[in-house]
Amino acid sequence: MxxxxxxxxxxxxxxxxxxxxxxxxxxxxxxxxxxxxxxxxxxxxxxxxxxxxxxxxxxxxxxxxxxxxxxxxxxxxxxxxxxxxxxxxxFWPNSKELLEGNVLEVAMFVTFLVQLVVFMILAVYDAKWKEMPTSILLLSIVVGAVFLVLKTVLVLMTGKFAPELIVNIAGALIILPGFYYFMYKASKETWVGSGDAILCVPLAIMLGDFWLAMFCLFGSNMIGSIVMLPVTAMKKEKHAMIPFGPFLIAGFMVVFFLQDAIINFVSF
Ligand SMILES: [Zn+2]
Structure with missing residues (x-):
């Protein structure tokens, strides 16, 4: 470094x-x-x-x-x-390639930083007004897609098998946006907002793995519970809407940085 x-x-x-x-x-x-x-x-x-x-x-x-x-x-x-x-x-996962100045890896890193700025807009907005603007959610999907394209090219260049990549992304999409969309529908929009489900799309494609998505899901809920428990306990209204966007992003960050350790752990 x-x-x-x-x-x-x-x-x-x-x-x-x-x-x-x-x-x-x-x-x-x-x-x-x-x-x-x-x-x-x-x-x-x-x-x-x-x-x-x-x-x-x-x-x-x-x-x-x-x-x-x-x-x-x-x-x-x-x-x-x-x-x-x-x-x-x-904590960049492919730090060696990044430090060597691999063009694709550097492009992925820059795209990731851009996504962090987009996430910060969403987190501030969600924390203040308990919803997320659709235009910025869509922007985060576009940035996530750019990240995915760069990653796919990088993986293909190293000669790995492409179908595996598609299966992994499908798995992540089922776990994160799939689960949140189900919760959104099942709770009749009271537990989670549609924004949370949409935010899960870029998170899933950037993690690009079933297990990482699973850890992100549990991690976000754990962080959310730990932070919000004392807050909701103090409040009189028990069914207050919780801005969940910042917790999803926090869970995503932790899992993204620890992805190599998590993959090693689950494939053990
Ligand atoms: Zn003043």
């Missing part, structure tokens, strides 16, 4: 985390204006108020003009994406 790459990825991740958070707001408010502003006093943020992490630290997470707390979600998104960019580099 190289330190300069880690630094560049962390800065890029923080900047794109801020971008993702802005995009979520813009889609929600149908706001095309390029600059962000304070929700309380409408103060237009200047460029120096928009430097990821640094501006937040200098201003203590408050608006420059009215001193109302702003941008808790922004700082979280910035730190989270900076961390995920670095983790993606550190």
């Amino acid at each position: 190289r330190l300069e790459i880690i630094v560049v990825l962390a800065i890029l991740g923080a900047g794109l985390g801020s971008f993702a958070c802005c995009q979520a707001w813009r889609i929600r408010k149908n706001d095309k204006s390029a600059r962000s502003h304070c929700m309380n006093c409408k103060y237009q943020l200047k460029w120096y108020d928009n430097i990821p992490v640094i501006s937040w630290l200098i201003l203590g997470g408050k608006c420059r003009k009215c001193h109302k707390k702003i941008g808790t979600a922004e700082i979280l998104a910035e730190l989270c994406l900076a961390g995920l960019f670095v983790l993606s580099y550190a």
